[in-house]
Amino acid sequence: MAVRIRLQRLFPQLLLTGVLGFLIIVLSLSSEYFLSWDNFRNILDQSSVHILLALGMTFVIASGGIDLSVGNVAAFSGVVMAVAMKADLGVFSAILLGYLAAFSFGLVNGLVVSYVKVNPFITTLASMSIARGLALILTGGVSIYGFSASFKFWGTGSIGPINPPILFSFILVIVGIFLMGYTLWGKYSLALGGNGEALRRAGVNVNLYRTSVYCFSALCAATAGLVMTARLNSAAPLAGATYEMDAIAAVILGGASMKGGRASILGTFIACLTLGVLRNGLTMMTVPTYYQQLFTGMIILVAIVISELRSKEE
Amino acid sequence: MSSVQPFLQVRGIAKRYSNIEALKAIDLDLYTGEVLAIVGDNGAGKSTIIKILSGAITPDSGEIIIAGRKYSKLKPKTALDAGISTVYQDLALIDTMDSASNIFLGREHRKHFFCLDDKRMQQEALDLLQQLGIYIPSLYSTVACLSGGQRQGVAVARAIHQGGRLLIFDEPTAAMGLKETATVLRLIRGLAEEGFGVIVVSHNMEQVFKISDRICIMRQGEVVDCVKTSEVNPQDVVAMITGAIDLEDFSIYRSKN
Numbered sequence: 188m189a190v191r192i193r194l195q196r197l198f199p200q201l202l203l204t205g206v207l208g209f210l211i212i213v214l215s216l217s218s219e220y221f222l223s224w225d226n227f228r229n230i231l232d233q234s235s236v237h238i239l240l241a242l243g244m245t246f247v248i249a250s251g252g253i254d255l256s257v258g259n260v261a262a263f264s265g266v267v268m269a270v271a272m273k274a275d276l277g278v279f280s281a282i283l284l285g286y287l288a289a290f291s292f293g294l295v296n297g298l299v300v301s302y303v304k305v306n307p308f309i310t311t312l313a314s315m316s317i318a319r320g321l322a323l324i325l326t327g328g329v330s331i332y333g334f335s336a337s338f339k340f341w342g343t344g345s346i347g348p349i350n351p352p353i354l355f356s357f358i359l360v361i362v363g364i365f366l367m368g369y370t371l372w373g374k375y376s377l378a379l380g381g382n383g384e385a386l387r388r389a390g391v392n393v394n395l396y397r398t399s400v401y402c403f404s405a406l407c408a409a410t411a412g413l414v415m416t417a418r419l420n421s422a423a424p425l426a427g428a429t430y431e432m433d434a435i436a437a438v439i440l441g442g443a444s445m446k447g448g449r450a451s452i453l454g455t456f457i458a459c460l461t462l463g464v465l466r467n468g469l470t471m472m473t474v475p476t477y478y479q480q481l482f483t484g485m486i487i488l489v490a491i492v493i494s495e496l497r498s499k500e501e
Numbered sequence: 502m503s504s505v506q507p508f509l510q511v512r513g514i515a516k517r518y519s520n521i522e523a524l525k526a527i528d529l530d531l532y533t534g535e536v537l538a539i540v541g542d543n544g545a546g547k548s549t550i551i552k553i554l555s556g557a558i559t560p561d562s563g564e565i566i567i568a569g570r571k572y573s574k575l576k577p578k579t580a581l582d583a584g585i586s587t588v589y590q591d592l593a594l595i596d597t598m599d600s601a602s603n604i605f606l607g608r609e610h611r612k613h614f615f616c617l618d619d620k621r622m623q624q625e626a627l628d629l630l631q632q633l634g635i636y637i638p639s640l641y642s643t644v645a646c647l648s649g650g651q652r653q654g655v656a657v658a659r660a661i662h663q664g665g666r667l668l669i670f671d672e673p674t675a676a677m678g679l680k681e682t683a684t685v686l687r688l689i690r691g692l693a694e695e696g697f698g699v700i701v702v703s704h705n706m707e708q709v710f711k712i713s714d715r716i717c718i719m720r721q722g723e724v725v726d727c728v729k730t731s732e733v734n735p736q737d738v739v740a741m742i743t744g745a746i747d748l749e750d751f752s753i754y755r756s757k758n
């Protein structure tokens with residue numbers, strides 16, 4: 188009984204793993220290069236920013252919210268790091284400032300959504316615009332580039348066979364699985380989305396938990412900002428725009444319900460890999476990036492429709 | 502009974518929703534060891550007073566005295582800590598979670614600081630449900646998959662597990678079958694016998710007369726009267742609910758008998 192229910196609940200993730208397997212087989216048949224470690228590392232590297240953003244987003248969507256600001260907050264925190272370094276602050280302080288900048292966005296998002304009870308869609312849409320505006324103001328609209336090697340390390344350095352972005356995303360996946368499955372914080376994130384009022388009546392400070400979920404998402408965005416900026420050796424004010432869409436797509440593909448209450452870190456991770464492999468394959472088959480955008484949009488739509496149908500069935 | 506201090510005293514509690522006076526400065530007492538039934542038509546304000554007692558909503562005015570301590574605004578946490586556990590009319594279950602998670606909601610067992618002790622909670626939930634005679638087909642399935650009566654069973658189990666001194670049941674058996682209803686009624690009676698205070702909201706007169714010691718009748722946001730169950734009969738109570746008998750008439754009627 189328990190096993191059957193577990194399997195039923197894992198259905199979206201199993202389906203997704205099937206799709207990933209299928210993609211891998213097709214792509215490895217069409218190109219020998221595909222199955223090489225270099226390419227695999229490349230896929231992981233390319234997916235790392237998406238993974239970082241999507242993991243934070245998983246908790247937000249689990250709690251019945253949404254965070255549209257992640258892409259622009261990532262770019263903004265990268266810009267803050269860049270500006271700080273250009274002002275001769277040390278690498279460490281610059282990174283810290285970038286995290287603080289992102290965190291304040293998470294805090295504002297969370298406080299407004301929890302205490303003022305503004306719809307999270309509207310709230311984070313506004314803060315997305317604010318983050319973008321601030322990034323443009325700080326940079327004057329042009330990218331800041333050229334950083335020290337100790338900063339670039341966080342994007343391009345290597346740690347054994349992998350690099351810091353891949354390491355970050357792996358660590359966060361493991362931390363995410365632990366938080367979601369084994370801690371009160373993860374449980375309450377899901378409970379907020381399942382029935383926040385019931386959680387409140389059970390004596391839990393729901394505003395505090397809800398706020399912390401948005402803060403967590405912002406910290407993930409800051410990590411993505413660090414990786415993006417260090418990797419490109421440049422902080423572009425509009426670097427992360429539309430990344431929130433990829434993150435939301437991955438979370439929903441990974442089996443989360445848009446209504447909240449149901450979400451899976453592992454599912455999100457597999458979804459990010461699947462999207463990464465798909466992008467990699469499309470590039471290998473020289474499909475122009477505009478079409479890739481089109482594909483991603485269509486995948487999101489299909490995933491949301493499936494998720495919607497599934498929750499109706501329940 | 503009147504010589505002892507009531508466990509719960511409600512004094513002048515009023516609540517207004519934009520254009521409806523849901524409660525008009527009501528008073529209410531509850532002693533431990535008794536079952537108090539609250540009856541009244543739909544919209545009389547029964548659930549509203551109960552949500553105020555459990556801290557789910559805040560009243561506009563008035564105060565609540567629990568075990569001698571005055572509260573003007575109860576929060577869910579303060580109410581729980583003061584010993585009030587509630588089965589809400591809407592059950593307040595998290596549909597996406599399993600029975601054990603719902604039963605332990607807000608009071609989860611932990612180990613090593615951070616980790617949830619799921620095994621222990623599952624086991625204790627199983628034991629509790631068994632002990633209460635509430636049958637749930639699978640502890641692993643989400644409560645969304647349970648029947649209406651089974652869901653009420655989970656909500657009842659949670660309130661019992663919270664272990665307050667006053668248990669409030671807002672129509673706890675509305676969706677239950679005969680056997681399950683009997684189990685819960687026996688449970689409620691048993692709780693009172695063990696010294697808990699119990700408030701039950703019900704539309705079922707037969708039930709009310711079977712389990713309650715006192716009955717408070719509510720009509721349009723007011724407590725019309727509180728009577729000893731042994732001193733009235735169901736027809737009188739129904740008449741008072743609908744307003745067919747006025748207070749004065751009833752006092753005359755009572756003095757005549």
Ligand SMILES: Nc1ncnc2c1ncn2[C@@H]1O[C@H](COP(=O)(O)OP(=O)(O)OP(=O)(O)O)[C@@H](O)[C@H]1O
Pocket residue numbers: 518519521522523541542543544545546547548549550590
């Ligand atoms: N959230 C709300 N907003 C506006 N009005 C409300 C709200 N909750 C309750 N009311 C109103 O307050 C009044 C009392 O409602 P309450 O739920 O206490 O009734 P009740 O006695 O429990 O009825 P029932 O037997 O149907 O459960 C009703 O007129 C209802 O319409």
Ligand SMILES: [Mg+2]
Pocket residue numbers: 547548549590671
């Ligand atoms: Mg009611």
